[in-house]
Amino acid sequence: MPFVESRRACQSWACYKPHHHPTFSIGAVDGGTSVFTGAPSGPVLLSPGTLVFIPASRVHACNPAPNTAWSYQMLHLDAPWLQAVRREYLRTELMEDEPVRIVTDPMIYARFCFLNALLFGEADPLEKEAALIEFVVDYDSEQGLFIERPLVPLNLAEQIQPALDYLYTWPTVSTTLDKLAVLAGMSRYQVIRAFRAVTGMTPHAWQLNQRVNLAREWIQSEDSLADVAHNLGFADQAHFQRVFKAHAGVTPGSFRG
Structure with a gap:
C-alpha cells in the first residue's frame, strides 16, 4: 500500500520543527497534552482523543506540552490517491486551500484507532484499503475547528x-x-x-x-x-x-x- 504511511509513538519526548510534507496527514493524540502550531491566531492545545486533519504542504508542528511526554498516531495519505478518492464522490471543492481541521468527537477518534490497528495488522491489503476509503469518505466533512491558511497578498x-x-x-x-x-x-x-x-x-x-x-x-x-x-x-x-x-x-x- 504505497499510498499510506502510518506511525505510532508512545510516551515520546521528541519535538518537531515547523514543517510541511506532500501528504495529507491525520494525527491522533492518545495521551498527554500536545500543542499544535501553525494557526494564525497562535498555538492550540490538543487533549487526548483529538484528531487533526492537515492538508498537504501546510506548515505545522505538533509537540508535547513543555517538560511532558505524549503518545500519538500519525497517518500520511498520498495526495493524488486522496484526490482520486474525493473525485469518486464529487468532493473536489476540498482540494484547494482547505483548512486544517481539529476534531474532538470520541466516535471518530475510536474509528481512527480501529483503522490504524487494522493497517498495522495482518489483514489483506484490499480490506485495509476498503477501511481507509470508508474512513476518508465518512469523515471528510466540515466538522471540527477550522484553521484557515494565513492570508497572503x-x-x-x-x-x-x-x-x-x-x-x-x-x-x-x-x-x-x-x-x-x-x-x-x-x-x-x-x-x-x-x-x-x-x-x-x-x-x-x-x-x-x-x-x-x-x-x-x-x-x-x-x-x-x-x-x-x-x-x-x-x-x-x-x-x-x-x-x-x-x-x-x-x-x-x-x-x-
Missing part, C-alpha cells in the same frame, strides 16, 4: 514564485539568498520576509524541509544512508540525521526500519 505570492520554483527544481543545491533575491526581484531582507509570509518558513528552513521530504522516499532505496545524505546536499551523515529527526521525529535508520 496575491502579488507577494506571485513575486516569490520564481524563487520557489527554483528551489523545487534544484532541492539538493545550496542556494544563496543573493540568488533567490535576483529571481524574485527583491532585496535579501524582502525575500526572507516574503518567504515567511508565503510559506511560513525562511528560505533555508524551506529547503531543508524539502530535502527531508525527498529523504523519506530515498531512504527506502538500497543506497546507504551516507550516500543519501551526500546526494541530498548535507554536509555529512550526522548533519542529515539531526535535520531528519527534527522534522520526522525519528532517525533515518529508524524510519527505514
